[in-house]
Amino acid sequence: MMSNQLAILQVVIPLIAAPLCLLVRHAKLTWLFALTISALCSVIALLLLQQVTTHGPVVYALGDWQAPIGIEYRIDVLGAYLLTIVTSISTIILLASSSINKSELSKQKQPLFYVAYLLCLTGMLGIIVTGDVFNLFIFIEISALASYTLIAMGKDRRALTAAFSYLLVGTLGATFILIGIGLMYMLTGTLNMHDLSVRLVELSQSRTLFTAFSFFIVGVCLKLALFPLHWWLPNAYTYSPSVASAFLAATATKVAIYILLRFIFGVFGQEFSFSALPLQNILMTLGIVGILVASTMAIYQKNAKQILAYSSIAQIAYMILTLGFNSHNGLLATLIHIFNHALMKGALFLALAAVMYRIGSMEIKQFAGLGKQMPWTFAAIVIGGLSLVGIPLTVGFISKWYMIVASLENGWWPVALVIVFGSLLAAVYVWRIFETAYLQTAHEPNKQIKEAPLRLLIPVWLLTLANIYFGIDVRFTQNIAELATQSILGSAM
Amino acid sequence: MQSNELLYVQLAILLPATAALVLPLFKRRPNIRETVTLLASASLFLICISIYSTIDFSHQQSIVWLTILPQLTISFSVEPLGLLFALMSSLLWFITSIYSIGYMRYHHEKNQTRFYQFFALTMTTVIGIAFAANLFTLYVFYELLTLSTYPLVTHARNQKAKLGGRTYIAILLLTSFLFFLPAMVGTWLVSGQVAFESGGLLSAYTSELKVIAILLPLFLLGIGKAALMPFHRWLPAAMVAPTPVSALLHAVAVVKGGVFAVLKVCVFIFGENLIAMLPTTQLLLYLAGLTVLIASLIALRQDSLKKRLAYSTVSQLSYITLGALLANKTGIIGSAMHMVIHGFSKITLFFCAGAIIIVTGKTKISELAGLGQQMPITMSAFFIASLSIIGLPPLAGAWSKWWLLLATAEAKQWLLLGILALSSLMNIFYLLAIPLKAFFTVPTQQISVKSDIEAPMPMLIAIITCTCLCFIFFIFPEPLYELASSITHSTSGQ
Numbered sequence: 013m014m015s016n017q018l019a020i021l022q023v024v025i026p027l028i029a030a031p032l033c034l035l036v037r038h039a040k041l042t043w044l045f046a047l048t049i050s051a052l053c054s055v056i057a058l059l060l061l062q063q064v065t066t067h068g069p070v071v072y073a074l075g076d077w078q079a080p081i082g083i084e085y086r087i088d089v090l091g092a093y094l095l096t097i098v099t100s101i102s103t104i105i106l107l108a109s110s111s112i113n114k115s116e117l118s119k120q121k122q123p124l125f126y127v128a129y130l131l132c133l134t135g136m137l138g139i140i141v142t143g144d145v146f147n148l149f150i151f152i153e154i155s156a157l158a159s160y161t162l163i164a165m166g167k168d169r170r171a172l173t174a175a176f177s178y179l180l181v182g183t184l185g186a187t188f189i190l191i192g193i194g195l196m197y198m199l200t201g202t203l204n205m206h207d208l209s210v211r212l213v214e215l216s217q218s219r220t221l222f223t224a225f226s227f228f229i230v231g232v233c234l235k236l237a238l239f240p241l242h243w244w245l246p247n248a249y250t251y252s253p254s255v256a257s258a259f260l261a262a263t264a265t266k267v268a269i270y271i272l273l274r275f276i277f278g279v280f281g282q283e284f285s286f287s288a289l290p291l292q293n294i295l296m297t298l299g300i301v302g303i304l305v306a307s308t309m310a311i312y313q314k315n316a317k318q319i320l321a322y323s324s325i326a327q328i329a330y331m332i333l334t335l336g337f338n339s340h341n342g343l344l345a346t347l348i349h350i351f352n353h354a355l356m357k358g359a360l361f362l363a364l365a366a367v368m369y370r371i372g373s374m375e376i377k378q379f380a381g382l383g384k385q386m387p388w389t390f391a392a393i394v395i396g397g398l399s400l401v402g403i404p405l406t407v408g409f410i411s412k413w414y415m416i417v418a419s420l421e422n423g424w425w426p427v428a429l430v431i432v433f434g435s436l437l438a439a440v441y442v443w444r445i446f447e448t449a450y451l452q453t454a455h456e457p458n459k460q461i462k463e464a465p466l467r468l469l470i471p472v473w474l475l476t477l478a479n480i481y482f483g484i485d486v487r488f489t490q491n492i493a494e495l496a497t498q499s500i501l502g503s504a505m
Numbered sequence: 506m507q508s509n510e511l512l513y514v515q516l517a518i519l520l521p522a523t524a525a526l527v528l529p530l531f532k533r534r535p536n537i538r539e540t541v542t543l544l545a546s547a548s549l550f551l552i553c554i555s556i557y558s559t560i561d562f563s564h565q566q567s568i569v570w571l572t573i574l575p576q577l578t579i580s581f582s583v584e585p586l587g588l589l590f591a592l593m594s595s596l597l598w599f600i601t602s603i604y605s606i607g608y609m610r611y612h613h614e615k616n617q618t619r620f621y622q623f624f625a626l627t628m629t630t631v632i633g634i635a636f637a638a639n640l641f642t643l644y645v646f647y648e649l650l651t652l653s654t655y656p657l658v659t660h661a662r663n664q665k666a667k668l669g670g671r672t673y674i675a676i677l678l679l680t681s682f683l684f685f686l687p688a689m690v691g692t693w694l695v696s697g698q699v700a701f702e703s704g705g706l707l708s709a710y711t712s713e714l715k716v717i718a719i720l721l722p723l724f725l726l727g728i729g730k731a732a733l734m735p736f737h738r739w740l741p742a743a744m745v746a747p748t749p750v751s752a753l754l755h756a757v758a759v760v761k762g763g764v765f766a767v768l769k770v771c772v773f774i775f776g777e778n779l780i781a782m783l784p785t786t787q788l789l790l791y792l793a794g795l796t797v798l799i800a801s802l803i804a805l806r807q808d809s810l811k812k813r814l815a816y817s818t819v820s821q822l823s824y825i826t827l828g829a830l831l832a833n834k835t836g837i838i839g840s841a842m843h844m845v846i847h848g849f850s851k852i853t854l855f856f857c858a859g860a861i862i863i864v865t866g867k868t869k870i871s872e873l874a875g876l877g878q879q880m881p882i883t884m885s886a887f888f889i890a891s892l893s894i895i896g897l898p899p900l901a902g903a904w905s906k907w908w909l910l911l912a913t914a915e916a917k918q919w920l921l922l923g924i925l926a927l928s929s930l931m932n933i934f935y936l937l938a939i940p941l942k943a944f945f946t947v948p949t950q951q952i953s954v955k956s957d958i959e960a961p962m963p964m965l966i967a968i969i970t971c972t973c974l975c976f977i978f979f980i981f982p983e984p985l986y987e988l989a990s991s992i993t994h995s996t997s998g999q
Contacts, residue, residue, distance in 0.1 A: 401678075403652065404645040413574065416690045428690070432682040439678050443671075451659055451667045484571055 018063070019072035019085040022056050022095065023138045025049060030130035039122040043110045046126040050106050050133065054099035061092040065495060071143075079143065080204040086143035090347070090496040094140050094270050097351055101262045101358045101475075102133055108471035109255040112365045115372075116167050116253050125165055129259070132158035136267045145193045145279070146203045148271070152189065152235070155267070156182045159260055163252040174247035181244040185234030192228030195220055196279075209279050216284045225280055225288055229272070236268030238332055239302030242325045246313075249321035250374070254365030257317060262358035265328050266350045273335070273346075277500045282338070292336050299333025300430050302326060307437035311444070316364055316374045319441050320357065323400065326434060327353045333427070334415050340497060341421060345414035347493040352399075352407035355482065359475035360396040363389055366464035366472055376444060381454030383446075385461040388469050390449050392476040397442035399479040402435045406483040510556055511568045514581050514636050517552045517591065520545055521598075521628035528625065532618045539606050542621050546599040549628065553595045557588055562991055567638040576698045579645060582638040584701075585991040586772070586841055590765045591635035593845045597757050597852055598628050600967045604856055605749035607963035611863050614747060620660060624753075626653045631758045634765065640689055640699040640774060643766055647685070647730070650762055651677045654754050658746045669745035676739040677729050685727030688720050692774060695720075701769060705776020717775070718783045724770045725789055730763025731826055732819045734796040741815040748859030751811060756851035760818055761844055764825040768840055771829040772992060781832040790830050794924045796823035801931040808869050810858045813935060814851065820928060821847050821894065827925075828909050831916045834993040839908030841989035846893070846901045846978060853890035853971040854936075857883050860960035860968065870939055877944030880959055886972040888940035893975040895932040901978030904986075 029049040033042045064070060064087060072085040087095070106129075113122050135155020142148050160182065164175035197203055199220055200211040215221045230241075237245040249257045276285040285291055303326050310322035327349070334345040364374065366389045371378055383390045399406035412435060419427040463469075482489055524545035531538040560583055567582035605624075609617050630653055633646035651674065659670035693699050695713050696706055707717050729736045743755050771780060780786050800820035807813035821843070828840030860883045861867055861876065877884045889900065896906030906929065913922040959965060978985060 398652070402682075404648050410574070412686075413577075413690070416687060417694070420687070420690050420694055425687075428687050429683065432686060436679055436682050439674075439682075443674065447667060447671075450656075451662050451670070453662075484573060486573055490574070 016072070018056050018060050019070050019087055019141055020074070022053060022060065022141055023085075023134060025056070026053055026130045026134040026137065030127050030134065033123050033127045033130065037123050039114070039119055040110065042123040042126045043106070043113070046130055047103070047106045049130060050099065050103045053133070053137065054096070054103045057092065057095035057099040060087055061089075061096050061492070064089050064092040065492070069499075080202045080207040083147050084143040084204055084206070085141045086206065087141050088496075088499050089492060090270070090273065090500060091140050093347070093492045093496050094266065094350070095137060097266065097354050098133070098136050098140070098263045101354050102259060104471050104474055105255060105258050105262070105358065105362060107474075108362055108365065108468050111465060111467055112254050112369055115369050116255075117165060121165060125162070125253070125255075128158045128161040128165075129256070131155075132162060132259070134158075136263060139267050140270060143205045144203050145196065145205060145208065149186065149190055149193055152271075153186055155264070156186065156235075159256070159264065162256040162260070163248050165256070166251040166253050168251045170247065171251035174244075174251045178244045178248045181234055181241075185231045188227045188231030188234065190231075192224045192226075192231060195224035195227070199224070205274070205279050209281060212279065212284070213281060216281075216288070221284075222288050225285070228275060229289075229291075232268055232272050232275070236265045236272065236328055236332075237325055238298055239306055239325055239329055240298075242302075242306065242328075245325060246318050246321040249324065250315055250317045254361070254368050257321075258358060258361035258365060261320065261324055261361050262354045265324065266354060269328070269331055269335070269346070269350060273343075273500060276335075282501070286338050292338050295332050295336030296427070299329045299336055300427065302329025303333065303430060303434040304437075307434050307441070310441040311437065313441075314376055316367075316376055316379070316445060317361070318374075319376075319445070320360055320364070323438065323441065324353075324357060326438070327357075327400075330411075330415065330431070330434065333431075334418055337418055337422065339418060339422065340501060341414065341418035343497045343500060344493050345411065345418045347496055348414050348489050349411040351489050351493070352411045352482065355407050355475060355479050356396055356399045359392060359472065359479055360400070362468075362475060363392045363396060363472045366468045367393075369468060370461055370464055376448050378455075379445065379448045380452040381449070382461065383450035385454070386463050389464045389472065392469075392472045393449070394446060395476050395479060397445065399483070400442055401439045404483075405480060407479050407489075408435075408483070410483055410486055410489070510560055510583060511566060511581070513552050513556045514583060515568065517549060517556070517595075517632050518581070518629055518636070520549050520552065521625040521632065525622045525625035525629070528622045529618055535610075535617065538618060538621060539602075542602045542625065543599070543606075545625060546595065546602045546628075549632070550592075550595040550599050553588070553592045556583060557592060560588065573641075576693070577641045578639065579642050580638040581633075581636040581642065583636060585988045586765070586768060587635040587637070589841060589845060589985075589988045590761065591632055593761070593848050594628070594631045594635065594758055597753060597848065598624075600970055601749055601753040601852070603963050604752070604859070604967035605747075607961040607967075608747065608749050608859050608863060611961050612747070614660070616660070620657065620747070623653055623656045624750075627657065627754065627758060629653075631762060634762050637701075637769075639701055640692065640770070643769060644681075644685065644689055647728075647762065647766060648681060650730075650759060651681070654743075654750075654759055657750045657754065658743050660747055660750065661745060666745045669742045672742035673739045676736055676742075680727050680729030680736050683727070684723045685729075688723035688727050691716060691720050691723070701773035703773065705772070705779050706774050708776040708779045711779070711782070714782070717779065718785045721775060721780070721783055721785050722789055724774070725767060725826065725830075728763050728766045728770070730759055731767045732760060732763065732796075732822050733792060733826060734799060734819075734823075737796065737800065737819045740819055741812050744809075744811040744815050748811070748855060748862060751815075752852050752855035752859065755815065756818060756855050757848045760822055761848055764822050764829075764840070764844055767826050768829045768837065768844070772837060777832040777834070777837075780830060786830055786832065790827060790918065790921060793823040793827040793830065794921050796820065797827070797924055797928045801928050801935065804935045805931065807935075808871055810861070810868055810870050810873075810939070811855070813870065813939075814854050814858060817894070817932070817936065818851060821851070824909055824925070824928075827921065828912055831912045831918065833912055833915050834990070835908055835915050836912035837993050838986070838989045839905055839912050841992060842908060842982070842985055843905035845985060846905045846975075849971055849974050849978065850890045850893040850900075850902055853886055853968060853975065854894070856964065856968045856971060857887040857890070860964050863964070864958075864960055870942070873939065873943045874946035875943070877940070880943075882965060883960055883968060884940050884943045886968045887943075888937070889972050890975060891932075891936035891940060894936060896929055899976065899979050901975050901982065903979060904982045
């Protein structure tokens with residue numbers, strides 16, 4: 013039956029579609045093709061989500077080789093939740109990408125862009141669905157290599173160095189992950205996650221396992237740009253093509269956090285993870301420092317994309333902080349913020365892409381007076397920015413609420429203060445954009461800058477309205493995140 | 506009957522928002538645009554009046570708009586204090602609309618459509634605050650009020666406006682994020698809900714007294730719009746706004762939204778018994794008293810007319826906070842009445858300040874000598890409104906001062922009684938000095954008459970109406986008192 017094959021189709025469709033783009037070789041057609049594929053993927057993701065929430069986890073044995081011998085794909089609520097986020101954001105971003113790419117990439121490069129884009133998507137989806145650790149490594153590499161390519165395509169020459177330093181860090185991270193996986197294999201002789209989680213329980217005293225754990229966690233933290241392993245991210249987001257930055261900012265780090273969740277709570281087990289290392293202290297400290305330092309650095313940036321890039325590092329730190337609480341509500345806050353942050357950053361980066369499309373620059377200085385000339389684009393930036401700050405009736409507020417509740421229920425007043433202080437810092441850096449756009453007069457008042465075209469405004473506003481809609485109607489996010497939290501904590505017991 | 510009243514409430518919230526959406530359509534036709542504003546504000550007031558005339562406080566109902574999280578709903582209901590606030594704000598919106606037509610046109614302000622638009626939007630959030638049925642709804646509209654007034658404060662779009670706007674938004678967001686929001690979460694964690702309840706939501710949780718004792722100062726500092734020191738700087742900073750904005754927003758809507766929230770929290774979240782029990786209350790009372798004194802002292806030294814009025818507002822707001830913290834019924838009656846009466850008196854003063862700017866272009870008090878001859882009506886109105894703020898009969902201010910003084914005596918807070926008396930004395934110095942200077946000092950140089958002798962007609966109408974209201978509320982304080990005292994009735998109903 014078709015529905016049994018959904019798990020594999022989720023990965024195989026974009027994987028096959030990627031090289032097919034090369035055959036088409038026509039900018040507009042490849043775009044249409046990639047868009048269709050991505051839309052198809054999001055339909056599959058939604059079907060999977062529905063299936064998982066009603067019937068429980070989906071397990072698929074590749075080539076009918078049963079696990080632990082063969083590779084197993086396993087999708088639970090958490091996985092389906094992330095699949096939905098990644099595919100739908102990817103689709104909305106692709107919707108806008110045609111005209112943005114046309115202005116930023118040469119005609120020959122555009123089909124290649126979509127090849128890399130689809131491969132990157134494949135990698136991320138693969139990471140989420142797979143139940144095999146080596147397979148996981150392969151998908152990590154697929155998505156990483158594709159994203160180096162995407163970043164290197166940036167118009168600015170600094171994109172090359174940005175891509176190169178990302179490549180160095182990414183390879184380092186992947187090597188660490190591989191060492192971790194190798195050690196685990198050495199200990200247990202299995203690569204299946206489910207199998208590993210059962211066998212590792214007996215080995216909790218082993219020093220090798222401790223080493224494997226440390227390597228693996230550090231490797232993943234490099235990937236998700238956890239402060240202080242973040243320095244590759246700002247340039248990578250700033251100089252890459254606008255579509256790529258929107259896509260990577262909204263999804264890539266979320267997937268890395270997913271890996272972290274999977275391994276801390278699933279494979280290694282909650283008990284081992286939080287006792288082998290002082291993981292709670294480490295994650296919370298890094299989270300708090302990350303929030304404060306990255307937000308402060310965002311304030312001093314001159315480039316709008318760079319501001320958002322540092323803001324992303326801060327937002328990741330938020331997720332890691334609440335993850336470190338190791339409590340039900342903390343985890344819930346992390347999961348809700350994964351979704352909400354994808355919406356905020358998706359909307360903001362896409363709106364900036366529309367600005368880039370018109371003025372060809374991301375320097376804040378150049379934004380002077382644009383509030384009047386591009387009213388709709390900047391209205392979207394205002395709403396996205398306010399959502400980032402956490403004003404009520406936007407998704408940002410929902411995240412903030414859950415984070416504060418999670419910290420106050422443990423009696424951690426200072427942590428709650430850091431969380432709200434972080435959002436004040438966010439207010440400062442988004443306000444810099446608002447002030448320039450609305451309160452300063454244009455440098456060349458006679459120069460006519462038109463509003464972004466409708467085909468850009470529609471996807472921008474889809475994401476912007478989603479920021480408001482999911483800030484008011486929290487049922488979807490909350491239900492799914494609640495189920496996912498239960499399944500994560502359940503599997504740990 | 507009941508559903509009727511809730512229908513009106515929703516209408517009252519949606520009406521200004523609709524006006525804000527409609528206004529841009531008439532961008533090129535200022536006359537129609539102003540008519541729409543006037544119509545909207547007049548009908549808003551009529552709606553509030555009809556709620557007032559049909560309301561029966563004995564069985565309250567509420568309507569839920571949205572359920573955002575369990576127990577966190579956007580919902581509305583009518584209670585006396587909120588109705589009082591809504592009545593005052595809507596009436597003054599109407600009067601200010603008349604006034605702003607004169608001001609904006611004669612001052613040749615730019616972007617007038619945007620101005621009226623955000624003004625209407627602000628009123629939506631004000632009405633939302635007034636009828637909020639729980640703390641969460643209040644918080645949401647409180648934040649929206651901050652945001653919707655920001656474009657008005659920075660209306661001039663110059664460097665000064667930018668800096669003033671920065672202080673404004675920074676302090677208001679800082680206080681609400683750092684204190685108000687955690688305080689609300691704390692309330693939620695203690696009691697599992699955030700509803701306003703007569704007698705005080707938290708009064709049933711006296712076992713958590715330690716936490717609640719921290720929540721009270723968090724709330725009072727967090728509601729930065731009440732301008733308790735040291736978080737008062739936003740108010741003088743906001744004076745960069747056009748005068749009608751300063752008048753309505755920073756003498757009525759925004760600041761009174763702040764003290765209204767303080768009153769709501771004190772009466773319906775804590776309740777007077779709990780407030781009397783908390784160890785932190787006394788400290789906060791002294792902080793409020795200190796704010797009254799220091800702000801008056803600063804006001805004395807201000808030469809800029811609008812700044813002096815702003816500091817005077819800071820000091821008067823703390824009267825209200827003080828009354829709310831005294832934990833007796835008299836204090837709450839006094840505070841509620843002072844909220845309204847100070848609103849009417851202070852808006853008159855701001856209107857006069859705006860008229861002076863329009864006619865003479867003067868913003869400094871030291872330049873006002875001899876202005877009494879040129880603008881007799883404006884300066885007389887200024888004189889009368891000053892008397893009302895000082896609290897002298899036959900003006901409305903006398904009543905609220907009387908109740909507040911009584912309340913401090915009842916609570917045996919003799920020091921605070923002294924502070925209130927002293928501050929009235931200082932009011933005389935910093936407010937009455939202005940009209941006296943205008944009437945009885947001979948100008949050093951000939952006044953250069955800019956255009957008219959007196960202010961434009963719409964502005965004069967607004968000024969005279971407000972001045973008359975200061976008299977009327979002295980002679981007929983009955984409706985005010987009834988509403989104010991039924992706040993505590995529903996409190997003691999428990």
